[in-house]
Amino acid sequence: xxxxxxxxxxxxxxxxxxxxxxxxxxxxxxxxxxxxxxxxxxxxxxxxxxxxxxxxxxxxxxxxxxxxxxxxxxxxxxxxxxxxxxxxxxxxxxxxxxxxxxxxxxxxxxxxxxxxxxxxxxxxxxxxxxxxxxxxxxxxxxxxxxxxxxxxxxxxxxxxxxxxxxxxxxxxxxxxxxxxxxxxxxxxxxxxxxxxxxxxxxxxxxxxxxxxxxxxxxxxxxxxxxxxxxxxxxxxxxxxxxxxxxxxxxxxxxxxxxxxxxxxxxxxxxxxxxxxxxxxxxxxxxxxxxxxxxxxxxxxxxxxxxxxxxxxxxxxxxxxxxxxxxxxxxxxxxxxxxxxxxxxxxxxxxxxxxxxxxxxxxxxxxxxxxxxxxxxxxxxxxxxxxxxxxxxxxxxxxxxxxxxxxxxxxxxxxxxxxxxxxxxxxxxxxxxxxxxxxxxxx
Numbered sequence: 463x464x465x466x467x468x469x470x471x472x473x474x475x476x477x478x479x480x481x482x483x484x485x486x487x488x489x490x491x492x493x494x495x496x497x498x499x500x501x502x503x504x505x506x507x508x509x510x511x512x513x514x515x516x517x518x519x520x521x522x523x524x525x526x527x528x529x530x531x532x533x534x535x536x537x538x539x540x541x542x543x544x545x546x547x548x549x550x551x552x553x554x555x556x557x558x559x560x561x562x563x564x565x566x567x568x569x570x571x572x573x574x575x576x577x578x579x580x581x582x583x584x585x586x587x588x589x590x591x592x593x594x595x596x597x598x599x600x601x602x603x604x605x606x607x608x609x610x611x612x613x614x615x616x617x618x619x620x621x622x623x624x625x626x627x628x629x630x631x632x633x634x635x636x637x638x639x640x641x642x643x644x645x646x647x648x649x650x651x652x653x654x655x656x657x658x659x660x661x662x663x664x665x666x667x668x669x670x671x672x673x674x675x676x677x678x679x680x681x682x683x684x685x686x687x688x689x690x691x692x693x694x695x696x697x698x699x700x701x702x703x704x705x706x707x708x709x710x711x712x713x714x715x716x717x718x719x720x721x722x723x724x725x726x727x728x729x730x731x732x733x734x735x736x737x738x739x740x741x742x743x744x745x746x747x748x749x750x751x752x753x754x755x756x757x758x759x760x761x762x763x764x765x766x767x768x769x770x771x772x773x774x775x776x777x778x779x780x781x782x783x784x785x786x787x788x789x790x791x792x793x794x795x796x797x798x799x800x801x802x803x804x805x806x807x808x809x810x811x812x813x814x815x816x817x818x819x820x821x822x823x824x825x826x827x828x829x830x831x832x833x834x835x836x837x838x839x840x841x842x843x844x845x846x847x848x849x850x851x852x853x854x855x856x857x858x859x860x861x862x863x864x865x866x867x868x869x870x871x872x873x874x875x876x877x878x879x880x881x882x883x884x885x886x887x888x889x890x891x892x893x894x895x896x897x898x899x900x901x902x903x904x
Contacts, residue, residue, distance in 0.1 A: 464714040466622040467689055468657040471597045471711050475580050483621035491521075492579040492596075492706070494610045496603065497565055497822075498526040500584035502540045503603035505547045508611055516551050517613030523555040523574060524548055525565040528822045530558070533829040563794025563820045566590040566678060566762035571794055576700060577692045578709030582609050587762055587844065589680045592689035593673035595696055595710060599687045620686040622657040624719040627664030629728035634878050636772070637672030638764055638842065638862035639733040641679040644725065646733070646743025654684035656720060659713060661691055664727045670699045671768035678763045679844050682740040732877045734840075735860035738848045746865050749875040756839035757782070757870035758851075759863050760791025760818070761825045764842035767797050769863040774806040776867035776878050777813040783873030788815040789831045795820060815870070827851050833858075840869045 463480040465473060473481045475489040494516075496504050501524050516522040524544050529537035541558070548556035557568060566587050569575050577595035581588060584606040591598035601615070609615040625644065645652070658680045660673075668676075673690050680688025690696070692710045700708055732746040759765075759773045770792055782788040790810045792798040798820065801807045810817045824831030825843040833839055833852030839859065841851065846858035859875065868878040 464716040464718065466657060466717045466719065467595070467659055467691065467711050467713040468597055468622060468687060469619060470713070471578060471580065472617065472619055474578075474709075474711070481619045483619050485619045486616060487619060488614055488616055489580055490614050491582050491609055493521050493523060493569075493574060493581045494606060495523045495525065495565060495569065495581065495583035495585065495588060496606055496610075497524070497528055497585055498530060498537065498541050498544055499528045500603045500606070501544045501547070504584055504607045504610060505543060507604050507607035511607065511611075513607070513611035516553070516610050519552050520554040521613070522551070522553055522610050523569065524553060525557045525568060526559065526562050527557075527564050527568075527820065528826065529828050530562065530821060531819070561795065563797070564762045564765055564822055567674070567766055567793035567797070570594060570674065571796060573700075573703040573705045576704035576706050576708040577696065578711055579706075582606060582615055586681045587678050589685065589687050590674055590678040590762065592677040592680070592687055593670060594700065595690060595692035595708070597687055597689065600681065618655070620655055620657045621720045622659050622717070623653050624722045625658055625660045626662040626722055626724045627660060627668075627727060628662055628724070629664055629726045630667040631727045631730065634732055634864045635730055636862045636864065637668060637675040639730050640672070640725065640727065641676045642733040642735050642740065642743045642860060643730050644723065645679065645683045645740050646735070648683055648723065650682060650739055650741045651684040653680065655686050658683065658685045658688040659719075660689070661713070664725070665690060666693060666695070667727065669768060670695055671766040674766065675763055679740065682844060732862060732865050734865060734875060735846055737846050737857040737859065740844070740846060740860060746861065746875060746877045749859070752859070752875040753838065754786050754840050754869055754874060755837040756831060756833060757786050757788040757866050758791070758824050758831055758839060758841040758843060759789070759866050760793060761822065761841070761843040762793065763844045764863050765791055765793025765797065765820070767800050769842065770797060770801050770806050771804070773863040773867040774809040776864055777815070777871065778809050780813055780871045782814040782870040785873050786870045787831070788813070788870045789818060789824065790815045791818045791821060791823065791830070793820055824851055840866050840875060842866050
């Protein structure tokens with residue numbers, strides 16, 4: 463029976479010859495993830511349910527990234543609970559202040575996800591890892607507790623949408639513009655409980671960082687997961703990095719899809735999602751003059767090294783508008799170090815931006831950039847819901863690093879001057895020497 467890429471991964475893990483949309487299956491998982499917001503719930507559920515161990519200390523992963531460094535007593539207590547749990551179960555992969563990064567950038571960087579995996583996480587943007595040809599999806603902390611204790615989970619096989627990509631992106635256009643454009647066309651429920659499967663000749667023109675960005679926001683269209691085929695760029699990214707042998711799956715030529723969305727990458731312009739939904743996508747040029755109070759460049763969506771380079775390229779030789787508080791947050795410690803070694807950090811600081819340790823912070827209105835009533839921000843984050851970055855009477859505009867940086871300089875939504883050629887995209891954008899392992903608590 464013909465199957466999509468996602469269906470093949472699920473069938474293989476379930477030990478079945480084939481699966482069909484809507485079918486309930488039980489599958490073993492390759493990695494279970496939680497953070498400092500969701501892990502405390504997972505830990506309490508495990509204890510209340512009588513689970514006294516994790517199924518595999520090397521495949522249960524905790525990342526302290528949302529409210530760290532701890533912003534208040536509650537966040538400190540949550541992290542302490544996670545630290546105690548990690549110590550008690552001798553978890554191999556516990557990432558804390560000084561070693562952590564924003565989870566969905568950190569795990570691929572550390573080689574903890576590989577092609578063909580099934581990854582579950584108590585965070586909706588776990589779908590990011592589909593860029594590596596893995597099935598990855600978010601779920602509630604209670605479901606994660608069962609998965610972390612048993613190493614298995616139940617899934618309903620999703621149907622699929624084929625996103626057929628052709629052409630190449632133009633100057634200052636990136637993966638963020640692509641996914642905002644797609645969500646603008648199909649809406650925030652346009653892929654509800656479906657797999658968004660990206661394919662076509664245009665895939666080869668997208669960098670790995672752009673693929674991570676696109677998959678990260680699949681959930682903003684309601685998707686169960688988003689996934690890219692494994693190609694030479696994927697293999698180059700995984701080489702010497704992943705800790706388990708990759709298993710490549712490819713959709714059958716006659717696989718059945720709910721529908722096909724055709725995207726000519728060359729026709730996409732720099733795009734911005736206006737408040738208060740990611741589906742409110744409009745060309746950035748149409749929003750020129752919308753004044754801003756804050757700019758945030760970072761997050762699990764756009765905090766990777768390629769994003770930092772683009773932002774620095776726009777900011778170099780300029781200073782941000784005196785009204786626009788500009789916060790740059792590299793997604794991981796390795797990205798931070800590379801920003802320093804390449805001189806990007808100096809560009810950010812000289813441009814008048816704050817350059818931060820990795821944290822989710824402002825993305826979810828946690829800390830490091832909360833908005834007051836009436837304030838407006840442009841951000842490379844993934845959600846612009848009411849009150850997402852602070853007060854319910856504030857506004858968030860979603861954009862790419864290029865548009866965000868240009869807007870910070872202008873004081874209002876703007877795009878960088880054109881024409882400018884695109885820099886070459888490399889599969890190994892981040893190749894730093896691994897940081898020393900953090901000693902385990904105890």
